[in-house]
Amino acid sequence: MNDDQHESVLRARLGTSSPCWRLSIDSNALELTPSGGESAHVALALDPQQASQIRLLTGTTSHLVVDVQLDGAPLRLHLVGKKLDRNSWAGTASADDDTESVARSLLNSLAFAEQVVSEVNSIVAIVDRHGRIQRFNRLAEKLTGVSEENIIGRDVSALFMRCADGAGNANEADGAGIGQDINGFFDRGVSFEVERRIKTVHGERLFVFHNTFVQSGNGVDDRFMICSGTDITEQRLAQERLTELANTDALTGLINRNAIQDKIRAAIDQAAPDEAVGVLFLDLDNFKKVNDHYGHVFGDHLIRDVSYAIGTCLNEGDTLARLGGDEFIVLAAKGTAHGLEDTAQRILERMRTPFAVGLVEVYTGCSMGIARYPEHGDNLESLIRSADTAMYAAKDEGKRTHRVFSPDMNRRVAEYMWLDTNLRRGLDEGQLTLHYQPKLSLATGVVQGAEALVRWNSPERGQIMPTEFIRYAEESGLIGVLGRWVMETAAKQAAQWKADGYNLRIAINVSARQLADTAVVQHFTEALQRANLDPCLVDVELTESCLIEDEAAAIDLIKQFRQLGAQVHLDDFGTGYSSLSQLGRIPLDIIKLDRSFVRSINADTKAQALVRSMVAVAQELDFKVVAEGIETESEELFMKGLGVDYVQGFLYGQAMPAAEFERWLKDRQKLRLIA
Ligand code: C2E
Ligand code: CA
């Protein structure tokens, strides 16, 4: 038979000279069907050798010639095709001998395209709408160690380990899930990118796949998804290391501010409606001092040891982070948000034992604030702010303790913010004045001097008492400027009164925070010089807290004040912690018995005995005694009985502006003349 005859045989049986062919794995019958899909159908018996020759075809389209019998007549068929899926091979058949050259040129251009796909430097897998792999390029074979013909027809999910979304977050969908998604992907038909982990011959690797859709014919089954993947494992690692660095505190190895914020935000997002998220804000109480005294290397050591110690006090699953400096945050694990007070208690307990750094042992306390979402803050910022506010409240209430946030703490913060802007301005704009409260000799009734007490005339709020802003001034450091202003104003007033013929000393209050600045004596000297006040008529009232922190330094300063001619008074005596033995070492002039003791003498005989012995000790140490806060004659009488030297209190006069003080003084002198 010649070619024309072959062709007419085919055309007669199938209505085409180039039908489609198909061979399955379990039968040696080569099926021929017209490409249009008409019902005509021819099955040709192949010998086993021919069948296995066809089954050697891979996913790459190639060409093959087989001699068969059709209706008893020999038929030479040119098959162009490839492995279609796991179980079948298919393509186009032709009886035309010339087909060979057609096929060859077709194959050449196909081969070129095939080669591009094969050799391209990415993994390429072509997937049909059922999720079955149809092509698998060379790099894919090399990396997976699976040959194309072994994977063709298999589900694409076999390739993937587990998947990650575009943002790189692992999600738990596994390979099976991908298969189910295939329909959706095909329906949408939109290109997309996805990250997948693949088991390669080099181990597990991370790939990013760009998936696009191509249509090769008209039918639904003629659409394919081209998945081309690039290995981004290294890139992601060069990236993960950076993320790790950006999230770690270099000193302690704990996670840092950034990372804990992310974690708290996530905890808030994931919290069930009835679930609390708890945070604990921790700040060391005396770290700055330790750092200044022993140096930064020591300070770093201490921070590391403290961070470890805090870690041992936490519950399973709690997260500890260092915010920087001596600040830490604990994010409570689920379910332990309400147990944070116990955690705080354990931390305080642990801090009672000293930390040994080299040969030095230091005690370091801490103050902690606790806040819970959603009760105390409904987002990250407000939650942390509340915990921070509660921590400050703990510091305020004596440090070495913890507080749970409450809304009235916010009022305090608001008050501080108001003071922050307004006190500074008040100082600049001359809104502060000194009032003078008389101090008298108890034996003679002669006015010996006055205590200068600061007042603030706020245009917004009227007169503000020092109890409302001195503490803020101390904490903000503004006390330095304020204190200098007090020194200069008092010195000027003393010089003025001296010039007017009065014989008065003025005592000013100097707080512990002011003494921390060793320039305080220099400022005092300058104030005296500027007022041309010689001899010195200004005295200094210090509280016991000035003596506690650094006794040697305090003694040194007291000596310097006294050398300048100032008397030094110990204010609020009895309220602090100074021991009687310590008192003996301090070069003081006068002790001021706190007014709470004066008040207590009305209550019971025990309190009277206490005051009696305090005065006795002062006298024993050769200090003069002032009783402050005398309001009644019976209180005065009691003090007289004890031999107290000076008195001060509303019974005699309140603190008054200078002019009023002068009037008060004149009136008193007139009265005394009459009497
Ligand atoms: P302080 O040094 O103990 O001053 C005595 C306080 O008791 C004054 O309150 C005074 O007005 C009040 N006082 C005096 N006699 C009586 C009395 O008989 N009964 C009662 N109930 N109170 C009496 P003030 O002026 O409000 O001052 C409060 C505190 O503010 C002072 O306590 C002092 O610690 C501080 N302070 C006042 N001025 C200054 C200042 O210029 N610098 C510094 N650092 N602190 C100051
Ligand atoms: Ca005072």
Ligand code: CA
């Ligand atoms: Ca006092």
